[in-house]
Amino acid sequence: MVRETVLKAEKRQAGTELKDKIFKAAQRLFVEKGYHSTSIPDIVKEAGVSTGAIYHHYSSKEELAREIHKTAVQQFLANFNEQVRTQKSTYAKIRAYTSLMFRWTEQDPVMVQYLLYGRPKEILVRNLTVCSEEGLQATREMVEQGMEAGEIKTMNPCLASAIISGTLMRMIELRLDGLIEHPLEEFIEAAANNIWLALKA
Template structure:
C-alpha cells in the first residue's frame, strides 16, 4: 500500500458493518428514532454507500430482519444435526438461544423485543418464522411419538420456550447474573418437565 493512501474497505464488509450497527441502533433506540445520518455517524460508512446498498431505511430494516432470522436458522440447523430424540432437539434449540444471548445479546434482543409489525406491516411475526415453526414441529412429533403429553401444540410451545425465553429476558435485564450456560441444565429440565409424558418415566 502506498504511503498516505487509505486502505479501502471491501463493499461486503461495509454492508455487514451497516447491518450490524443499524441493528444495534434499532434495538437501543427503536426504529423510528434511528435515521440514516445516525447510522452513517455510528458506522463510519458514507450516506452514498448506504444508499447504494439499500433504497431506504425500511429496505435496510427488511434486510436486517431477513439476515437475522437466516443466521439463527442456520445455527439451529447445525445444532439439530446431532440431535436424535425429541428432548435432544428441544435442548439444542434452548442451548442455541442461551449461547446467542451470551455471545450476541443484540441479536437476541432484536428477536425478542423489536416490534417489526410497526414498520414492516407485511412481515411475519417472529413466533411464526421458520425457527419457531420448526420447534412446534418437534413438539408435535414428540406428541405423536409419546414423548410429550398430548396437548395443544401452542400450549406446549409456550410451556417449553416460556422457561427458556424468560430466563434470557432476565439475563438481558441483568436480573440473572449467572451465565445462562451454567444454569442451562436446570432450566431445560424444568422446561421439559412442563410438557413431558410422565407416564413413560420421562
C-alpha cells in the same frame, strides 16, 4: 451428552466492506434505540459512512431493517437445523434448543435482541417473535414429533410450544435486561429439565 457445537455466524461475505459497516451499525442502533428512534444521520455517524452510501447499498431504511432481520432469522434457522433438529430424542432437542439460545445470547446479545425486540412489528405489520413464522414452526415441529413418538403427552401443541419458547424468551429477556446476573449457560440444564417436566408423557 449434547455436543456444544460452535454457533453459525456471519454468512455475509466480506468484500463489500462499507455495506458491512452499515449493517452492523444499524443493527447495533436498532437494538439500542429502536427502529423509529434511529435516524439515518444516526447510522451515518455510527458507521462513519455517507448518507449516499447507505442508499447505495440499501434501497430504504426499511429494507435495511428487513435485511438485518432476515439475517438473524437465517442464522437462527441454520443453528436450529444443525444443532436441534439433528437430535434423536425430544428431550435432547429441548436441551439442545435451550443450549443454543442461551449460548447465543451470551455470545451475540445484539443479534438475539434483534430477534426478540427488533422484530418487524415495529417496521412491518406482522410480528411473532423468536424468529417469526419460521421460529414458531421449528418449535411446533419439535413438539408434534414428540407427541407422535409418545414422548410428550397429548396436549394442545400451541401450549406445548408456548411453554418451551415462552420460558426461553423470558429467560433471555431477563438476562438482557440485567435482571439475571449470571451467564445463561448456567441455566441450560435446569431450564431444559423443568420444561421437560411440564411436557413429558
